Amino acid sequence: MRTAWETFPIEFTGGLMTSVNPLQQGINFPGSASKLINFEPSVEGGYKKILGFNKWTTEVVPGTGLVQGVILVSPDDCIAVRAGKYYLSEGKAAWVEKYDSTISTPNKVRHAIFNFDGTEKIVMVNGLTKPIYYESATNTIVQDSAAPADVLGASIVVEHKNRLFFAKDSFLTFTVQYDELDYTPGNGAGVINIGSDITGMITFRDQLIIFCQDQIKRLVGSSLSDFELLDITERTGALSHDTIQEVGGDVLYLGPDGIRYLSATEKVGDFGLQRASEAIQKDVTELFENTVNYSSLVIRRKAQYRIFKYEEETSAENTKGFLGTRFLDQQPSGISWGEVNGIKCFVSSSKQFGSNEVIIFANETDYVYQLEVGYSFDGVNIPCVFITPSMPVNDPQVRKTFYKHSIYLKAMGALNLNARLILDYSQNPIQPDAFLITQDLSSVPIYDESLYDSGIYSSVLKTLFKSQVVGSGFTVALAYSESSTSPSFSLDTAILEYQQNDRK
Numbered sequence: 376m377r378t379a380w381e382t383f384p385i386e387f388t389g390g391l392m393t394s395v396n397p398l399q400q401g402i403n404f405p406g407s408a409s410k411l412i413n414f415e416p417s418v419e420g421g422y423k424k425i426l427g428f429n430k431w432t433t434e435v436v437p438g439t440g441l442v443q444g445v446i447l448v449s450p451d452d453c454i455a456v457r458a459g460k461y462y463l464s465e466g467k468a469a470w471v472e473k474y475d476s477t478i479s480t481p482n483k484v485r486h487a488i489f490n491f492d493g494t495e496k497i498v499m500v501n502g503l504t505k506p507i508y509y510e511s512a513t514n515t516i517v518q519d520s521a522a523p524a525d526v527l528g529a530s531i532v533v534e535h536k537n538r539l540f541f542a543k544d545s546f547l548t549f550t551v552q553y554d555e556l557d558y559t560p561g562n563g564a565g566v567i568n569i570g571s572d573i574t575g576m577i578t579f580r581d582q583l584i585i586f587c588q589d590q591i592k593r594l595v596g597s598s599l600s601d602f603e604l605l606d607i608t609e610r611t612g613a614l615s616h617d618t619i620q621e622v623g624g625d626v627l628y629l630g631p632d633g634i635r636y637l638s639a640t641e642k643v644g645d646f647g648l649q650r651a652s653e654a655i656q657k658d659v660t661e662l663f664e665n666t667v668n669y670s671s672l673v674i675r676r677k678a679q680y681r682i683f684k685y686e687e688e689t690s691a692e693n694t695k696g697f698l699g700t701r702f703l704d705q706q707p708s709g710i711s712w713g714e715v716n717g718i719k720c721f722v723s724s725s726k727q728f729g730s731n732e733v734i735i736f737a738n739e740t741d742y743v744y745q746l747e748v749g750y751s752f753d754g755v756n757i758p759c760v761f762i763t764p765s766m767p768v769n770d771p772q773v774r775k776t777f778y779k780h781s782i783y784l785k786a787m788g789a790l791n792l793n794a795r796l797i798l799d800y801s802q803n804p805i806q807p808d809a810f811l812i813t814q815d816l817s818s819v820p821i822y823d824e825s826l827y828d829s830g831i832y833s834s835v836l837k838t839l840f841k842s843q844v845v846g847s848g849f850t851v852a853l854a855y856s857e858s859s860t861s862p863s864f865s866l867d868t869a870i871l872e873y874q875q876n877d878r879k
Contacts, residue, residue: 390711444484798848
């Protein structure tokens with residue numbers, strides 16, 4: 376029998392995997408997660424507790440019911456639509472009504488931002504009325520009452536090739552180049568029948584990608600004379616425009632069989648359609664089955680895609696979604712997933728202002744919220760859980776006795792992390808006691824929090840934490856959990872020290 380201790384390092388990487396056999400996952404992907412809630416696979420390595428959200432402004436959006444649309448105009452200016460009325464908040468001040476569509480219950484409001492004449496404008500569609508425009512120069516919101524019947528009730532709009540393209544049922548209507556109000560065919564405007572109801576659109580690689588329920592097409596060319604509609608696939612499509620996002624140079628969307636890439640391949644005009652959600656396919660299918668309302672957003676600096684299911688009757692703490700961080704191009708393994716709990720998003724908007732990325736969202740509550748700020752869900756604790764797969768530690772038929780647990784992590788503030796070992800898939804009747812990993816900041820000054828000339832500046836934050844453990848089993852999983860409004864932290868690598876015992 377061996378008496379010397381051995382070490383087993385576990386690098387935390389790979390993200391959430393729930394569609395892999397448990398033993399295979401423990402052998403081949405020991406640093407992946409069987410559960411990963413409110414942790415994000417980080418581009419800096421490891422798993423990082425997600426940031427929270429706060430109210431973008433404390434001013435209540437007037438009216439009742441769902442906020443059907445939010446659109447960022449500047450970091451401190453925003454449009455919100457509620458009960459058919461379009462409001463503007465300038466400098467995060469009180470919301471001012473700018474336009475009343477006279478429709479009390481409009482659908483979700485979608486928008487496109489464009490600049491054809493040196494003035495930034497926003498076009499908004501709601502599936503019921505003619506297009507509605509916001510002009511920054513005059514600070515007004517008006518409806519284009521002269522727009523043709525072809526765009527009455529359009530539900531999707533994008534800017535492409537300096538034109539506006541509107542989707543209504545199976546028809547794609549586009550304006551004259553550089554003129555958002557001109558629909559005259561003789562001037563270069565037109566209508567194209569796609570042949571199937573359009574569920575989403577996005578501009579990608581100088582082409583307009585058009586999604587239907589069961590097919591994807593692309594519009595190439597730049598004018599009425601050379602526009603050409605080409606097939607990408609007739610095997611799959613997008614369920615909703617609200618799931619389509621460009622992330623890290625590829626397009627992600629939710630199809631009938633999971634979250635897929637639309638990836639430009641090395642062949643000219645060719646595309647790949649691999650399934651990005653392969654590792655969590657079971658969870659994706661279960662969460663989005665029979666879903667009516669979706670929303671999604673991108674965190675650009677993290678190359679991260681987030682997709683949410685929205686149900687008004689579900690509380691925020693029970694609202695779920697997924698986040699995926701993009702690492703490699705055009706490979707399912709190039710995206711690592713995690714689960715998001717507690718962010719109830721019906722509509723969202725994001726925009727880059729220089730180096731500052733601002734992301735906002737809204738639901739049926741009275742406020743517009745800003746994401747990726749603070750360490751709480753608007754004052755509520757962020758609960759986070761990470762559990763590794765059950766790992767056989769070299770041989771599943773040999774019993775191991777575990778003596779020491781070490782973890783490398785990066786904490787940005789005070790830390791009280793609960794940790795424990797789970798032996799033999801929790802079937803072992805004798806489980807080790809949980810232990811606490813703590814970071815005491817009483818003597819460590821934190822920038823922007825400590826009073827100048829009062830801290831002990833030679834003090835440093837710990838990165839390695841060691842704990843004594845006692846437990847014996849054939850497989851082991853590591854579980855970490857925390858729920859607080861404390862600053863974010865990253866888990867990088869764990870090391871188990873153990874002794875091998877007799878073969879089973």
